[in-house]
Amino acid sequence: MISTGIIRTAVGIIGNVISFGLFLSPMPTFHTIVKKRAVEDFSPVPYLATLLNCMLWVVYGVPFVHPNSVLVLTINGIGFFIEALYIITFFIFAPRRLRLKILGILGAELLFVGVVLGGVLGGARTHDKRTQIVGILCVIFGTAMYASPLSVMKLVIQTKSVKYMPFFLSLVSFLNGLCWTAYSLLRFDLYILIPNGLGALLAAVQLILYMTYYSTTPKDDSKNNVELPKVTPTSTSDSLTAVTVEN
Structure with missing residues (x-):
């Protein structure tokens, strides 16, 4: 008989694969940006939100915060590198005013993560306490990251066009959130359940x-440009972790 632990491990591995795919999903968007040498109506907010989320989960996964979390460091380290490349590309082709906005947000994020790391190391003496503090922050900002597509959803309703919300990304995001919601329920983990349950709901x-709006999208707007990486890194009390965001 297959144990719950084995099933949970299998679901977690599937979640890791899907999460890595989500990190790569905006590549067609950035191919378009480079080709046109303009960011058009694409927003840098989802990528900045994902970058912050990855940084927090890297902090969560370091041995002095949450031991035995190698996969937290690897997948979120990869995610950090990929999102950094997206933001650099966005910065190069953005107008001056938007560049200043990106620099301001990025500086605030780096300062925040530095304060969190220093505060946890200086104020929390046990692994359990450090895990709790950083885990709560990961849930908060992971949830905020999942909420980042709300502006694009509003744009879809206003323009009656799905140009900036492609079907494939929404579908994979839904499957990703659903996978990690199931994972969290197999051995209850609130840190995983909240952001991924919300992510699955928003993707749905x-x-x-x-x-609803596919039929009203003009033909020249129906290109599959991927806009929103929704990846929320998730972690567990053991060594198996992934990113759901997550987008």
């Missing part, structure tokens, strides 16, 4: 919007 709404 995006799928509904896509089906």
Whole structure:
């Protein structure tokens, strides 16, 4: 008989694969940006939010915060590198005013993560306490990251066009959130359940919007440009971790 632990491990591995795919999903968007040498109506906010989320989960996964979390460091380290490349590309082709906004947000994020790391090391003496503090922050900012597509969903409703909310990304985001929600329920983990449950719900709404407004999207707007990476890194009390965001 297959144990719950084995099933949970299998679900976690699937979640890791999907999460890595989500990190790579905005590549067609940035191919378009480089080709046109302009960011058009694409927003840097989802990438900045994902970058912050990855940094927090890297802090969560270091041995002096949450031991035996190698996969937290690896997948979120990779995610940090990929998101940094996206932001650099966005910065190069953005207008001056938007560049200043990106620099301001990025500086605030780096300062925040530095304060969190210093505060946890100086104020929390046990692994459990450090895990709790950083884990709560990861849930808060992971949830905020999942909420970042709300502006694009509003744009879809206003323009009756799904140009900036492609079907594939919404579908994979839904499957990713659903996978990690199931994972968290197999051995209850609130840190995983909250952001991924919300992510699955928002992705489901995006799928509904896509089906609703697909027929009203002009043909020249129907290109599959990927805009929103929704990846929320998730972690567990053991060594298995992934990113759901997450987008």
